[in-house]
Amino acid sequence: MVGRFRAASSVTLGHLSKIAGGSSLHNPMHSFYSAFSSSSMSPPSKAVIYEQQGQPDQVARVVDLPEVELKENDVCIKMLAAPITPSDINRIEGVYPIRPPVPAVGGYEGVGEIYALGSAVRNLSVGDWVVPSPPSSGDVIVQNGATSMVGQSIIQLARIRGIHSINIIRDRIGAEEVKNRLKKLGADDVFTESQLEVKNIKSLLGNLSEPVLGFNCTGGNAASLVLRFLRQGGTMVTYGGMSKKPITVSTSSFIFKDLSLRGFWLQNWMTSHKADECRVMIDYILDLVHEGKFKYEMELVPFQDFHRALDKALGKLGNHPKQVLKF
Numbered sequence: 001m002v003g004r005f006r007a008a009s010s011v012t013l014g015h016l017s018k019i020a021g022g023s024s025l026h027n028p029m030h031s032f033y034s035a036f037s038s039s040s041m042s043p044p045s046k047a048v049i050y051e052q053q054g055q056p057d058q059v060a061r062v063v064d065l066p067e068v069e070l071k072e073n074d075v076c077i078k079m080l081a082a083p084i085t086p087s088d089i090n091r092i093e094g095v096y097p098i099r100p101p102v103p104a105v106g107g108y109e110g111v112g113e114i115y116a117l118g119s120a121v122r123n124l125s126v127g128d129w130v131v132p133s134p135p136s137s138g139d140v141i142v143q144n145g146a147t148s149m150v151g152q153s154i155i156q157l158a159r160i161r162g163i164h165s166i167n168i169i170r171d172r173i174g175a176e177e178v179k180n181r182l183k184k185l186g187a188d189d190v191f192t193e194s195q196l197e198v199k200n201i202k203s204l205l206g207n208l209s210e211p212v213l214g215f216n217c218t219g220g221n222a223a224s225l226v227l228r229f230l231r232q233g234g235t236m237v238t239y240g241g242m243s244k245k246p247i248t249v250s251t252s253s254f255i256f257k258d259l260s261l262r263g264f265w266l267q268n269w270m271t272s273h274k275a276d277e278c279r280v281m282i283d284y285i286l287d288l289v290h291e292g293k294f295k296y297e298m299e300l301v302p303f304q305d306f307h308r309a310l311d312k313a314l315g316k317l318g319n320h321p322k323q324v325l326k327f
Helices: 030-036 086-093 149-160 175-185 201-205 220-229 251-255 266-271 275-290 303-313
Strands: 009-012 016-020 045-050 060-065 074-081 111-117 129-132 140-143 164-169 189-192 213-216 235-238 260-263 298-302 322-326
Touching: 074 129, 140 149, 140 220, 149 164, 149 175, 149 213, 164 175, 164 220, 175 189, 201 220, 213 220, 220 235, 266 275, 298 303, 303 322
Parallel strands: 140 164, 140 213, 164 189, 213 235, 235 260, 298 322
Antiparallel strands: 009 074, 016 129, 045 060, 074 111, 111 129
16 A cells, blocks of 8 residues: 555644544544543554665565654644555656655555644644645755855755755866855755756755755856756746856746746835835844844955955955945
């Protein structure tokens, strides 16, 4: 059987949709479930797992799983029925757009009965019938121009929000040092453009799901690399064009991947009817700065040194942090 695969499994609240109330079922086991619900451990269970992608009949196997701690926001589910779907098979084969990290329990659909509840769970009762909401193995974004101040900000914001970031930098002397610096900020993956000149760029993702959102501030080939990472229906937002080269998109990207291209101009956003949103964003970022979670590398320059600061900003004196005039 493919589905949730477990006789009883523990999931975090928020991944379930209630379809029937326990009080209406008159289940003869309800008193037992109620007694068990006070326990801090789930019962032992069985699962069909796969430790690597491949042919389902070769890599999937039934295993016994030990009891696990039931945390305050967890719900322990006794699975009642689960279908074998083509998407289940494709995930195990490794050809589905979303691939959970292995080892993984196969299957995502089915109906279960609440077996036990964590102490903080509300609006659910032991005996309720539930179905899993669409699962997610975590959000992923991709961007070029990762060394820019916007790029570094995106890295930090992604880390704070638990989003995996894939970052593209140009080929340069000292690229490894740049990679290490970005990873200290919170970057998960950092690639030079030449590293991505491979036929199957998705092979670099491992078990990550393909990004649904990409950021482009460079244009040219670097923009094409962002597009190659995106999943079906993904969107690339362009907010700059540092290479001064156009964005080239293949016809197949539009037809078969249904990709969307959007533009963002900060000045237009700040002067449109978005004042309230802008204030919320600024307050949010300032709070992160005060908490020490968000760093913005800059160099304060006395106003009388304006010309030297301008030369640094133009790149005439090598790489320097953002130049900020102090009056």
